[in-house]
Amino acid sequence: xxxxxxxxxxxxxxxxxxxxxxxxxxxxxxxxxxxxxxxxxxxxxxxxxxxxxxxxxxxxxxxxxxxxxxxxxxxxxxxxxxxxxxxxxxxxxxxxxxxxxxxxxxxxxxxxxxxxxxxxxxxxxxxxxxxxxxxxxxxxxxxxxxxxxxxxxxxxxxxxxxxxxxxxxxxxxxxxxxxxxxxxxxxxxxxxxxxxxxxxxxxxxxxxxxxxxxxxxxx
Numbered sequence: 001x002x003x004x005x006x007x008x009x010x011x012x013x014x015x016x017x018x019x020x021x022x023x024x025x026x027x028x029x030x031x032x033x034x035x036x037x038x039x040x041x042x043x044x045x046x047x048x049x050x051x052x053x054x055x056x057x058x059x060x061x062x063x064x065x066x067x068x069x070x071x072x073x074x075x076x077x078x079x080x081x082x083x084x085x086x087x088x089x090x091x092x093x094x095x096x097x098x099x100x101x102x103x104x105x106x107x108x109x110x111x112x113x114x115x116x117x118x119x120x121x122x123x124x125x126x127x128x129x130x131x132x133x134x135x136x137x138x139x140x141x142x143x144x145x146x147x148x149x150x151x152x153x154x155x156x157x158x159x160x161x162x163x164x165x166x167x168x169x170x171x172x173x174x175x176x177x178x179x180x181x182x183x184x185x186x187x188x189x190x191x192x193x194x195x196x197x198x199x200x201x202x203x204x205x206x207x208x209x210x211x212x213x214x215x216x217x218x219x
Contacts, residue, residue, distance in 0.1 A: 127169015134162020
C-alpha cells in the first residue's frame with residue numbers, strides 16, 4: 001500500500017493539524033508578500049537625498065529643500081519633510097518631533113513581523129504534535145487488528161502520513177523565519193538611515209539659524 005501525497009489526501013488524513021499548518025502557510029506568505037511590497041515602498045529615496053536637503057537648508061533655501069523632499073516617496077523623504085515642516089528654533093523640540101515621525105514609520109513597517117516570528121517558531125511544534133498523534137493512532141490500530149503483513153503495512157502508511165505533519169511544519173516555518181530575519185535586518189537599516197538623515201537636517205537647520213542670527217546682529 002502506497003502513501004498518497006496529493007494535497008487533498010494529506011489534508012484528509014492529516015486532520016485538523018495539517019489544515020492548521022496549511023492555513024498558517026497561506027497567512028505567512030500573504031504577510032511576506034505584503035511586507036515585501038511595503039519595504040520596497042519605504043526604501044525609496046536616494047542615498048544622497050539627506051545630504052542634498054541639508055545643503056539647501058544651510059543655504060537658506062527652505063522651499064527648495066521641501067520641494068526636493070516632496071519629490072520622492074519613502075520613509076526617508078517623509079522624515080525629511082517632517083523636519084522641514086517645523087519652524088521651531090528649539091533643537092530639542094525639533095528632535096522630539098523627528099523621533100515621533102520615525103516611530104510612526106517604524107511602527108508601520110513592523111506590522112506583520114510578529115506574525116511571521118510566531119508562525120516560524122510555533123509551526124514545527126504543531127507539526128511534531130500532529131506526528132505524535134498520528135503515531136499513537138497507528139499503534140492503536142495495530143493493537144486492535146491482526147498483526148499480520150497487511151496490518152503492518154497499514155501501520156507503516158499511517159506512520160508515514162503522521163511524519164508528513166513534521167515535514168509540513170518545517171515547510172511552513174522555514175520561509176517564515178528566513179523572511180522575518182530579512183525584514184528585521186532591513187528595518188534596522190532603515191531606522192539607522194532615518195536617524196542619520198534626521199540628525200543631519202536638524203544640524204543644518206540649527207546652523208542656518210545661527211548664520212541668520214549672526215547676520216542680524218551684524219546688521
